[in-house]
Amino acid sequence: MGEVKRINLALQGGGAHGAFTWGVLDVLLQDPGIEIAGLSGTSAGAMNAAALKAGLLEGGRQAARANLDWLWGQLGAVTAPGMAEWMAGLGPGAGAVSRLLEQSWPFQVADMAQRMTTPYLYGPFYAHPLRRVAEQFRYDRVCAGAGPRLFICATNVRSGKARVFSGAEISAGVLLASACLPTMFQAVEIDDPQTGKREAFWDGGYTGNPALWPLFDRELPEDVVIVNINPLRREALPVTPQQIANRVNEISFNAAMMSELRAIAFVRRLIAQGTLSRNDMREVKVHMISDDALMTDLSVATKTTPIAYVMAVLKAAGQAAARDFLAAHRDDLGVRGTVDLEATYG
Numbered sequence: 001m002g003e004v005k006r007i008n009l010a011l012q013g014g015g016a017h018g019a020f021t022w023g024v025l026d027v028l029l030q031d032p033g034i035e036i037a038g039l040s041g042t043s044a045g046a047m048n049a050a051a052l053k054a055g056l057l058e059g060g061r062q063a064a065r066a067n068l069d070w071l072w073g074q075l076g077a078v079t080a081p082g083m084a085e086w087m088a089g090l091g092p093g094a095g096a097v098s099r100l101l102e103q104s105w106p107f108q109v110a111d112m113a114q115r116m117t118t119p120y121l122y123g124p125f126y127a128h129p130l131r132r133v134a135e136q137f138r139y140d141r142v143c144a145g146a147g148p149r150l151f152i153c154a155t156n157v158r159s160g161k162a163r164v165f166s167g168a169e170i171s172a173g174v175l176l177a178s179a180c181l182p183t184m185f186q187a188v189e190i191d192d193p194q195t196g197k198r199e200a201f202w203d204g205g206y207t208g209n210p211a212l213w214p215l216f217d218r219e220l221p222e223d224v225v226i227v228n229i230n231p232l233r234r235e236a237l238p239v240t241p242q243q244i245a246n247r248v249n250e251i252s253f254n255a256a257m258m259s260e261l262r263a264i265a266f267v268r269r270l271i272a273q274g275t276l277s278r279n280d281m282r283e284v285k286v287h288m289i290s291d292d293a294l295m296t297d298l299s300v301a302t303k304t305t306p307i308a309y310v311m312a313v314l315k316a317a318g319q320a321a322a323r324d325f326l327a328a329h330r331d332d333l334g335v336r337g338t339v340d341l342e343a344t345y346g
Helices: 015-029 044-074 083-090 094-103 105-116 119-125 172-178 241-273 292-297 300-304 308-332 341-345
Strands: 005-011 034-041 149-156 162-166 188-192 197-203 223-227 285-289
Touching (some): 015 292, 015 308, 034 044, 044 172, 172 197, 241 300, 292 308
Parallel strands (some): 005 223
Antiparallel strands (some): 149 197, 188 197
């Protein structure tokens, strides 16, 4: 085996589309030449990151893969061996399923109700649907000092600022807060040791999807691999209410990450010009694993409605994207970034 490449992973949120990240992680965990040193996750990315770390500390790479399979099984995905690849090859196409779901009257009724009501109408009968999953994580492992450093982003409702939780701060409430879309779920309240107050939190995607800056610590490697599940660009103009809402969601959830990437591009430019020394600032090497063709074929319908077939397709796509990335860029890790930040974000 050649040199082990140490990387940080930045895992985006995107509801059930996070099954794509499940596939990416499945491939990375099978590669002994890749060591995951840091994890920053938001929403579904936070769930994936916590499952990966807990599994690694329980029994290594295979246990981490099994823990991710368990997580997505809990969320409704198909986990039988080979099933994802079989369904991805023979199914009608995830995009077609997404469009049919988006046009179905049950989805449209639910979508309209969500726009006209509030999750607070349920009163004492309200229960977060993901709580039973989040509470099953082994937090002694999720919060442990051993293994990859883990960072989870949520948005403070009152201040509008990003709050990144790490170490012993992480709990079931933090994972639920990171995945709390305010039109679907009541704000998650947590006793925040940082402020000494009980704070309310919404989805971390509004302020960091995912948060990149915790991964810039000098104890962590310079390579940050972003697993992107929210398309940066859509050629088709959104015209229906659902399409417009979906694109607004994608733009807002990408905005914080794009701002951070612009800052990285700016710092790299200053280092190249000699204005800044590498001793003053880290020259972060940015990489991305994505499948924009698939993601632009999907919509908010399959983000918010878990469908086993679509999640199977997403997992298979994530596996393929990770294999392609390693085949093309393994030798670049530790040497250079593979995302043209100047062209894309400059």
